[in-house]
Amino acid sequence: MLIVHKYGGTSVGTLERIDNVATRVIAARDAGNDLVVVVSAMSGETNKLIDYANHFTKNPAKQEMDMLLSSGERVTAALLSIALQARGYDAVAMSGRQAGIVTDTTHTYARIESIDPSAMQKAIKDGKIIIVAGFQGINKEGKVTTLGRGGSDLSAVALAGALNADACEIYSDVDGIYTTDPRIEPKAKKLDTISYDEMLELASMGAKVLQNRSVELAKKLNVKLYAKSSFSDDKGTLITQESDNMEEVLVSGVVLDKNQARVTLRNVSDKPGIAAEIFTKLANEGLNVDMIIQNVGVDGSTNLGFTVTESELEAAKKIMESFDHDIGSMDFDKAVCKVSVVGVGMKSHAGVAAQAFSALAANNINIQMISTSEIKVSMVIDEKYGELAIRMLHDAYQLDK
């Protein structure tokens, strides 16, 4: 089998941990696999380099930042290759460029445009374990680019796709995907399997195990993705296509996002284009709007609600005030949170959402906003009930079973 491993910053944070990673890679090799191993910078290195740049300016040029930050992954790649060679295994370190990763020209947040796997294929044929510096590529002008925070996950998935690998294993300090945050609900259970779509909903709502873009890419390229721990031998969680088997499961997980602030606009002029105007202005200012809710209007006006991150509430407030001739009254609240229920089974079981509402009502938790998609129900509630709501929902769907 051809397997891609990816080890994050914590997993390669010290020389001893790089030795530990070498042990894992060797075990997979001795089991008869071909291996491509993608590594992040040693934990702390990237932040150290950012601090260095910030000594000179708060807004360093992105092209220079890419050359600066890409060095951390190269160091780890060279060291892991040296560690493997020291133990008698034939390894070769490659930069993103050498691995054939070509990106667009958007520095610090580049998109992978193409991968030329020929150098990797030759090295695999020569019996080498390939160690690739994650998070980076080059653009058509030959300049070094980076893929944004968590970009090494993306490197791993993209290489797995280009090489048609049998699996892509993402190693971190967490041993898989859980039904909810175990710090909130100790009965949280690790999932054996989860679909790409569910994972996307979970990741975007705060499960920090896998970078969202990499899950999207894995779905697109149909890469079998595993979330595993580099500190245990747990088999982790497989993220893959939906299967018939999965549909029996109604709900995979419940998630809490406390970093939410609510904006409610009442009696907004119900004329065409006003919502568009509001959200275009918010987007132009770089604000990330999460939930958006609008009810059907009565008497020529409507109510409009949305959420932003807490730190962006002040900016959102300012923008809203510029619309005050079109808005009856406004209401802002930082003390809210969002609880979400995610599961592919929802699609065909209308009762899932109702079950969530009942669970919260039974505990006297008032629901301020509701938004639903095919596989997700999100509810905005008072922040102080967040953890309680998660535990109640986890119970209601019997996720510990």
Place this chain on the structure above:
Amino acid sequence: MLIVHKYGGTSVGTLERIDNVATRVIAARDAGNDLVVVVSAMSGETNKLIDYANHFTKNPAKQEMDMLLSSGERVTAALLSIALQARGYDAVAMSGRQAGIVTDTTHTYARIESIDPSAMQKAIKDGKIIIVAGFQGINKEGKVTTLGRGGSDLSAVALAGALNADACEIYSDVDGIYTTDPRIEPKAKKLDTISYDEMLELASMGAKVLQNRSVELAKKLNVKLYAKSSFSDDKGTLITQESDNMEEVLVSGVVLDKNQARVTLRNVSDKPGIAAEIFTKLANEGLNVDMIIQNVGVDGSTNLGFTVTESELEAAKKIMESFDHDIGSMDFDKAVCKVSVVGVGMKSHAGVAAQAFSALAANNINIQMISTSEIKVSMVIDEKYGELAIRMLHDAYQLDK
């Protein structure tokens, strides 16, 4: 004018010092020059990375070491470019590859084969200050290579040659080339000018200001080379072609090398090939032989003397013992040093060597070995007289005048 600057590890050793380098670069820019700036890794970084690699093995693969070590210079290049941009100057950082440096495939000690200056020329035309990560290039297979210790000097000279620059200024913590080590002879005087050949003789004998290969390359490419300090405004020393003016100067400097051990072989069979056999064997074991002296033999045997570095004496001893059927007696001495007098004026002034011998004789310093070239006289003497000999020779040639 187009000027190449090169800043060593001490000059860019902290963020504050990088700021200081930016100030120097800006001054040269404001004076109306086009600039290419080559930088080393921040001092300590390269050794740290070597220590990291040695955690895994004492003999890491050279290809991996090149990827590992080349990262340090890239960090400095990006940071200096960011520092210049922060002060409103248009700068761009380039790796060795981006600057067009192509080397042979000898990892960790690659030779520059060619330079494609087109990317640099375009950037200069666009009004940019170019910051190049020193010490590195890529080979024809696209793999990162490094040029050996001090390789950033070589990068700077090679780029100056390829760009036909008006000058190449090498900045370190020393403000130029001195007639001798000022720690030995406080009257040592900084030279305004020195020839490439004299500099080569001085550098190979311990003057650590300029890497020898870079002086050779400067000579070959006829690059006007300056040794300057990044911590003062001294105009430094110009290293250039011999001029008529120079010939008036008999001697440019005197140098002490204490890291020498003497091997004397007496009554060596005077048969063809025995010397060749001895030195081939020494070379095959990786020993660096410095001086070699052989007198015309009498009665079918001859005496042969040579010096090696102190740490290699034991290895040399072992090799010599394998020849004992061809050698009458052997004599090894670690307590010796080499004093050398260097000057292009010697070529046409036969008395220079005699003056050196007289100066030592007048102080009862016995000369054990003598070796002369066109522009150098080297003498092996008892180690304890090394500093005294240097002061006497400095006086004899009136180098403080």
